Amino acid sequence: MATPGQGSGTGSQPNRLETGGLVDRSRIVRFTFDGKTYTGHPGDTLASALIANGVSLTGRSFKYHRPRGILSAGSEEPNALVELREGARREPNTRATVAEVFDGLVARSQNRWPSLDFDVMAVNSLLSPIFVAGFYYKTFMWPSALWEKLYEPAIRRAAGLGRASDEADPDTYDKATAFADVLVIGGGTAGLAAALAAARTNARVILVDENATLGGRGVDDGADINGNPAHEWVRTVEAELSSAPNVRILRRTTAFGTYDGGTYGAVERVSDHLAVAAQGVPRQRLWRIVAKETVLASGATERPVVFGGNDRPGVMLAGAVRTYINRFGVLPGRRAVVFTNNDYGASTVAALKRAGAEVVALVDSRAQISDEVKRIASEAGARLLLGAVVTGTLGKKRVTGVTIHTRTGEEERLDCDLVAMSGGWNPNIQLTTHLGSKPTWNDKLLCFLPGTLPHGMSLAGAVAGDFTLGKTLVGGTSAGSAAVTAAGYAAVSVPVPKAADESDAVAPLWRVKSPNGKAFVDQQNDVTESDIELAEREGFRAVEHLKRYTTLGMATDQGRTANVNALAIMAEITGRTIPQTGITVARPPYTPVSLGTLAGHHREKHFKPTRLPPSYRWAKENGCVFVETGLWLRPSYFPRPGEKDWLETVKREVTTVRNAVGICDVSTLGKVDLQGADTAAFLDRIYMNGLKTLPIGKCRYGGMLREDGILMDDGTVARLGENHYFITTTTANAVKVVQHMEYCAQWLWPELDVQIVSATEQWAQYAVAGPKSRELLQKIVDPAFDITDAGFPYLGVGEITVCGGIKARLFRLSFSGERAYEIGVPARYGDALMRRLAEAGKEFGACAYGTEALGVMRIEKGHISGPELNGTTTPRDVGLGGMVSTKKDFIGHVLGKRPGLVDPERPALIGFRPLDRSQRLRSGAHFLKRDAQATAENDEGYMTSVAYSPSNGHWVGLGLLKRGPERIGEIVRAYDPVRGGDTLVEVVSPVFVDPEGVRVRG
């Protein structure tokens, strides 16, 4: 017989059994809890190690700050939540029952002050008559100002369990997708049997289990399989599966959600059992598992019984007691009372006895039980109290005894330091319900079983209601075979291991009537049975109302140990059956998942990929300041030494372009190559303006509408050949335009012969703008090509070569209003071309310019861009009404004529300049008539874009103003209260530079 605390090497762990358990006794690890150092063994959880060290108080409850200990031995734990690790790795609300100990682990209790032992907030317990479910809906209303100032801050101070770290999480996370013929969720006896049956066919099998070790309850219960301890069978199966190339075992991996299409979300805790993750290894990994067939073998969770003081440290689930003894070799108490309503009580009595504990009594609520159970109780020397219930517990921070209500109605007290309770078992059916299936109640087993299963899912073991070990092996083997057959493999017959079928008889017992003290249903959220009664009284009878009103089942454990008791109590109070009462909806995740895991690689700087334009390197070398445009990093401006701010730089860049020549990387513009016999007809239906007449070798500015008549994008259309067009889009809309074109080509007009290919990245493209632009280009364009104004006039396009034969495309286009070209070369030459242009441009005083100067010049010219193309403007609104064809069908034609869109009162594009020319303009300012009050009725539009115009020597703006074009000369207010601005501006032509357009033509 094993006896606690007397062996060598475990002397400091008073409750460690001398033998037994699967921990590695040859090694010792040291950890701290609330600053005190303890020892444990590899294989321990924090909970088992604390128990070994005799620590039973592990936390304080959420609302009443009652002392709490360890209730369970698994992921259902509501009470023993701790803060793990420190500093940037501080991790709140970790269940001590699943955290593996390692050398150097630091754990702290949470939600208490100043200490766990003495928690000031425990006064809440005294106020508990007030703090009942929903009390705050009825209070704190008067005076209303105090809610934000006083009440809510107070509530918030009390809120929350652990503390999130103050620093960025330093660990890494990753994600992976895996494909399986058969996914087995749960590595208990049922899951192992299923995985084995499936694996022997050579199908691809993935087995996941949330624990570090496989085996499940069979091992926890110390049962026998094929006449040997279950863990030996587990070891053999594990060895076979591990060596099979078609099997992947994911330990420490929780399948947390069932999603559509046979997809499961799972999280692998790769390094949580280590002090620090190894170099390059993530802390956790998100698995998206795509499975043809899934065997759910997730087992069952034991139910507590609701009785007075059932939350006191030392009250534990009976199955957990067995787990601590059998799996971890620790004894959670020396004088135990076992309290149950089912035949499994016997195995707890036996386990305790075997471990050397005194079993004071087996309290069974049933009047009749089997002889077998009686025999075991008597062998263990336990008093058998039939038809009796535990009504309350004695002690403060640890149980010292219980009060019993006997069958004959007497009250009795028993001394004990452990209450092992079991109210029956709830199959872990959550993953079967995530897609909306409703569970069904089973009156014999007293639990909910899965209803209609998600496509491809089958069940094995306790989750299917096969509660006995023998049945899990039979069911697991056949579920594995069936699944693998459904996945298209010929099943191989696998011998079913033998195990005894212990009795699973159970009788209803949800709560103990007239409890002695508070009887908790949801231990973490401090919901008591009287809260349920109150909810019922107040009309919150629907289970979902009950949940929301009392917060039952809403804690970190999602009511794994609470929900069924709660609804059974509600059923009892309302005189309905349990199925009539129903169960609340379970949602993913099955157990909580770290947010970092769900983000993986894509966090902080790597949130989204970064796209670098072809001459990024050159720009960087030249001190460029970049700006994010979608995913692109575009050159924004190129400050030079001595320039005091960006404005000075931009002024210089603009002036250089207007007076000499500048070069700008415009490679990010979307570029689309269109070919095919019907391309002209196709483009004609997509653009609002006519394109059929565009001659070969020419470009034209074009606009596209959405079907609702609103501008979608603008750009240029170049005709390179009879059936060959090359269009540009704005950087922002490049992807959207291709998608739109494919939609039109594939769905609206599939009969047209048109091929659409995105060529955005093929071409590095540079605007070369300014009076000297041709001279500069002349130096790089190969002599065979005539780029004189006669040979290459405004809006010309040509396929040429540069720098001795490098193929290029030249467009004579201008956004700046100057004589300008765009020259494209294959992207690999972009950086070199930029260098060459800069070099060759020196003699003309050339400079590089970025999006800022580009923006200034387009505003000076009254060209629209993003702020005007904002998804709500019509062509008419932005001065392009004249371009819209009236003759042809094109997308947006019909709806563009709706009254609301042609209303002359709609704000329309016009220019602005400050009346006091020294004043600055700001986009986003709203227009008001000069003398009008600042009210909504007087709002006449807003400034869309502004720039300091070096050419004019003052700020200029574009804006949408009611009847704008009719109001040139009028003075209006540009009202900008959010920046404290209120400026008088003059309505002027939107073209601030070269209104006749002489310069662009040269």
Place this chain on the structure above:
Amino acid sequence: MRIACPYCGERSLDEFLYSGDATVKRPDFASPTAANEFVSYTYERSNPPGMHRELWYHSAGCHAWLVVTRGIATHAITSVEVARDVALNEKPATKDSI
């Protein structure tokens, strides 16, 4: 959700973009009632709770537009067709040439 692209095979939802009802047909702009027809085509949707024929775009894949028939309450997909083929079949033959 996973969609079996006829070209690429079954892929996860995040490779696709949903783009609305596939049963509405773009009206003729020259029809005398075009104004109403376009309003109905562009804005009005049956949005039925049962099976829905809808357009998806394999944006992160082959760029094919697809007509997917899918249960709106169940997310179960019963068919995935190539939109171009569907459109060609539905178009009157006379319109085939322009």
Place this chain on the structure above:
Amino acid sequence: MANQTLLATSAFLHWKPVKALNFTVEPRETLTMASFAAAKGKKDALAAAIRAAYGADLPKGSGRVEGNGIAFVWAGPDQWLAIAERKDGRDLESELKAALSGIASVVDQSDGRVVVRISGSDARAILAKGIPVDLDARAFKPGNVAITHASHIGVILWQIDDKPTYEVALFRSYVDSFAHWLLDSAAEYGV
């Protein structure tokens, strides 16, 4: 200044070469590529022309075939990407334009996309961290092609051999982000 030719800039400027025991990454810089798409009603003519010129049967669905000194990778419905070594000034755009005149539209892609070769027994596990396609030997084989994404970056991926060796084509501007993801993912394998 003489109008000297321009030197190409590698898209892989910021790459560090990766050579681990079971994992290698190697940019393929010297390719010429062009995409081509069948004109309406010309699918058969296109297939015949390619067969005649290169002795290869264009894959109808997703797939990759090799012809004489050239590979054809399916790049979408009725579209392919032709890939060849860019030696001796070979330029697939002009070559294919000549061969396919009137039956397909041809677009130069030599610069728009870059190709990375990834090889070794750890490749599958590493790629699985970003590529949501089943690359298991049973499901994906030499000659198979997938157009998909890798960690938010669009890719065309094909398998070359059973080592396994893969090639991934992606748009040029994403190269650095792709590398970051790939090396991040490979770190667990000691790369």
Place this chain on the structure above:
Amino acid sequence: MSRAHYSIFSVLRESLRGHTGWGPAWREAEPKPDYDVVIVGGGGHGLATAFYLAKHHGPLRIAVLEKGWIGGGNVGRNTTIVRSNYLLPGNIPFYELSMQLWEGLEHELNYNAMVSQRGVLNLYHSDGQRDAFARRGNAMRLHGVDAELLDQAAVRKMVPFLNFENGRFPIHGGLLQRRGGTVRHDAVAWGYARAADRLGVDIIQNCEVKGFKREGDRIVGVETTRGYIGAKKVGMAVAGSSSRVAAMAGLRLPIESHVLQAFVSESIKPFIDGVVTFGAGHFYISQSDKGGLVFGGDLDGYNSYAQRGNLPVVEDVLEGGMALMPRIGRVRMLRHWGGIMDMSMDGSPIIDHTPVSGLYINAGWCYGGFKATPASGFCFAHLIAHDQPHAVAKAYRLDRFATGHAIDEKGMGPHPNLH
């Protein structure tokens, strides 16, 4: 005792007798044969409509019919953000009225719905975004609504826990509405229900409307799972079910139903005070009074009547989360769920008559209808009572798509999943 006034005194009194004196917050009403007004849908909007009808337009015999349990729809599953920081003149006055009604809600209802004006901060990451926010803020100010444009320093001071140093998209500043905040979602439904019940409204749960009965062009009642109920006027406020219910009256709406997911983390000690939205990704977050981080992102992207989401969007949302605040990496997601949005074609709501006389519609709330609850009820009640739209809701016409007066805040056009 069901009519008990809620106050600290009544709570104290009850605490002395085990809270045995409380009665139901609302009666479990049985359907009567007919009513003056039947409201279909026991969500926030339906219950608020009934309350304001009873309060301002009575005496009327009113019933709210709810197919399940009240508050089980979107009012019970949203991320609880209330604000009136809208851009367009069709929207601002309406949402501002709502804001004002929130501000007095506790006293109006005698129910603490925990209206918490802790501020809503929309971050901007580029000059363009800043100017767009300036435009919006100025529009708000013109309407008398509070708005402040913060620069980076001010944002840092206010929410120092964001990722300012290592972001993919730098945080340049934010638009702040201090009066915005959060409201305890369930309490809104319960508070309106209780207050409506006290004014005599019958709240009938487990009563699904299956059809409309008409005489000629006029509505005369509804067929329900609990039998026929006559009604002079019927107002539908069924949010995600709008198309389905409207179809029973032969209407096709400019609406598609889409899933939106929401998320809550495990409870942690408070560190996020207000609401923060990330302007460069789809992510927004606040912290509940219980300590859970409540957050969300974009629509799942496809139409659906299944109240659940899919994994790619979960990942997308958390990528945004970890981009913005990498210190939440070790905090855990506790639960995620979905709701069905009645996404209208321009992203703005509809409060209007229908072509069927006596049938009124309140729909198209997209993912922004929680904040609208009081004003929606107020204006819908006004419309039903007077047959005239309320002044602040007059832009929410059903025919605005035909006339070209869409109210498209985001400029996304007729793509409901993009609003």
